Amino acid sequence: MSIAEILIVDDEVEVCTFFNYYFQEIKQLPVHVDYSGELARKDFQQKKYDLALIDLKLPDTDGITLLKEIKALNPNCEVIIMTGYSTVKSAVEAMKFGAFDYIDKPFNDLGELDEIIDRVLQFIQSKQTYVQNEIKTITTNFGIVISENSPMKEILLLARKIASKKLGVLIEGETGTGKELAARYIHNNSPRSSHPFIAINCGALTESLLESELFGHEKGAFTGAISRRRGVFEIANYGTLLLDEIGDASPAIQLKLLRVLETGEFYRVGGETPLKSDVRILAASNKNLRQAVKDRLFREDLLYRLDVVDLKLPPLRKRVMDIEPLINYFIEKNLSDKQTQAVFTKEAISILQNYSWPGNIRELSNVVSRAMVLRVGSKMDEKCLPPYLLAREEKHFEKENNGNVVLSEDSPQIWTQHRLKTILEQDEVNLPEVIRMLEQQNNDIIHTIIMKALETTNNNQNKAAELLHINPRTLRYLKNEKIKR
Numbered sequence: 142m143s144i145a146e147i148l149i150v151d152d153e154v155e156v157c158t159f160f161n162y163y164f165q166e167i168k169q170l171p172v173h174v175d176y177s178g179e180l181a182r183k184d185f186q187q188k189k190y191d192l193a194l195i196d197l198k199l200p201d202t203d204g205i206t207l208l209k210e211i212k213a214l215n216p217n218c219e220v221i222i223m224t225g226y227s228t229v230k231s232a233v234e235a236m237k238f239g240a241f242d243y244i245d246k247p248f249n250d251l252g253e254l255d256e257i258i259d260r261v262l263q264f265i266q267s268k269q270t271y272v273q274n275e276i277k278t279i280t281t282n283f284g285i286v287i288s289e290n291s292p293m294k295e296i297l298l299l300a301r302k303i304a305s306k307k308l309g310v311l312i313e314g315e316t317g318t319g320k321e322l323a324a325r326y327i328h329n330n331s332p333r334s335s336h337p338f339i340a341i342n343c344g345a346l347t348e349s350l351l352e353s354e355l356f357g358h359e360k361g362a363f364t365g366a367i368s369r370r371r372g373v374f375e376i377a378n379y380g381t382l383l384l385d386e387i388g389d390a391s392p393a394i395q396l397k398l399l400r401v402l403e404t405g406e407f408y409r410v411g412g413e414t415p416l417k418s419d420v421r422i423l424a425a426s427n428k429n430l431r432q433a434v435k436d437r438l439f440r441e442d443l444l445y446r447l448d449v450v451d452l453k454l455p456p457l458r459k460r461v462m463d464i465e466p467l468i469n470y471f472i473e474k475n476l477s478d479k480q481t482q483a484v485f486t487k488e489a490i491s492i493l494q495n496y497s498w499p500g501n502i503r504e505l506s507n508v509v510s511r512a513m514v515l516r517v518g519s520k521m522d523e524k525c526l527p528p529y530l531l532a533r534e535e536k537h538f539e540k541e542n543n544g545n546v547v548l549s550e551d552s553p554q555i556w557t558q559h560r561l562k563t564i565l566e567q568d569e570v571n572l573p574e575v576i577r578m579l580e581q582q583n584n585d586i587i588h589t590i591i592m593k594a595l596e597t598t599n600n601n602q603n604k605a606a607e608l609l610h611i612n613p614r615t616l617r618y619l620k621n622e623k624i625k626r
């Protein structure tokens with residue numbers, strides 16, 4: 142049974158000694174003891190417990206208050222209240238606040254105690270099995286990999302709940318966090334799953350092309366429109382349409398989209414007959430659309446229609462626990478039948494877990510594929526990782542003791558704040574001069590990176606470009622044109 146540590150909170154030394162023995166020696170489970178509510182609170186904020194046994198009468202607090210606090214911090218932790226004869230009524234009351242059960246002190250009937258403990262342990266185990274099965278299904282059926290403790294779990298649960306409803310859903314997240322994958326997940330869990338799912342990138346096309354892609358066009362509507370063409374609103378009828386990078390849609394397109402969302406009607410470009418389509422619209426964005434509304438770049442009424450449900454996908458650096466399962470998944474995906482095995486060394490995994498992943502899961506997938514090509518035998522060590530992963534400058538995030546991820550001192554954000562402070566401290570700010578200085582600094586940084594990559598690859602421009610995730614033409618341009626010094 143995989144149970145995290147069990148917490149005993151009681152000021153009676155004999156009770157604590159008994160439970161220490163009971164759980165460690167008889168049940169073979171890890172146990173920790175706190176003699177006050179204060180100590181238990183502290184421990185609870187730092188550790189994950191599956192089970193807590195709490196005395197109703199503590200020197201500094203009462204068990205019910207502590208129970209409520211624990212449930213607020215970790216609703217998954219089961220709590221058993223320990224009570225004397227005089228407080229049984231309060232113990233029953235505790236069950237209304239989520240306690241699993243209560244046990245009477247002193248423990249005269251060990252059989253009864255054993256029965257309650259076995260019951261709660263079984264319950265915890267069945268919850269874990271349920272979650273594990275859910276996660277397995279999500280991976281097998283939808284290709285989405287997450288760990289048991291991932292913040293993605295709640296998000297996907299919500300996504301599945303609202304899948305069957307025709308509510309506007311806005312999926313937000315940095316590039317590569319899985320927004321399209323989440324949209325497909327919603328579609329595949331909906332009654333529309335046997336109809337098309339179409340994703341269209343609103344930032345990749347010019348305004349007129351996007352309009353024609355969305356709504357279609359009539360023959361002769363513009364030069365080159367040699368025949369009538371259906372748009373995705375028609376093609377995706379009864380299905381789902383993902384408007385990706387919706388924040389990049391022009392004001393004119395935003396207005397047209399609002400009209401379709403409000404009336405369900407649209408016109409092909411050059412058309413005069415209104416058309417109807419039963420499409421479920423999902424939108425995705427890696428920009429903050431609320432800020433875009435404030436900056437008057439995005440229509441508030443459209444945002445209001447789109448984000449009835451808002452799914453915020455956390456960046457990979459905020460879900461470090463997902464990195465290892467994702468690595469294993471990508472390794473498996475890359476292995477051909479003839480290949481036996483491939484594993485990262487512990488050191489390599491630690492580097493991967495400490496990197497800030499600006500390109501998120503897409504970047505991780507590329508790094509794993511690259512390592513598998515470069516590996517000798519089955520082991521993949523640091524040498525199989527791109528050099529930029531090994532540079533200290535990339536460690537913009539640090540893990541605190543409690544597992545939270547925070548900005549480290551050398552993160553770009555903190556660096557920018559320092560820079561800004563120095564500029565604003567001057568008596569007079571000459572903005573053109575500031576812009577020139579920042580551009581020069583940018584150029585210096587890019588130049589240094591390119592020269593280092595060329596040095597690493599013995600001046601091989603193709604290899605250097607690959608290393609930097611750009612094409613050789615861009616590398617030549619950046620080296621020769623843009624950053625002549």
Ligand SMILES: Nc1ncnc2c1ncn2[C@@H]1O[C@H](COP(=O)(O)OP(=O)(O)OP(=O)(O)O)[C@@H](O)[C@H]1O
Nearest residue numbers: 284285286315316317318319320321322427502503
């Ligand atoms: N949890 C996950 N498990 C497995 N693969 C994932 C997961 N999340 C994302 N991916 C993979 O990472 C890649 C990027 O995902 P996706 O295209 O959905 O991201 P996105 O947020 O829509 O990116 P962009 O904003 O750049 O369009 C895809 O190949 C996708 O299959």
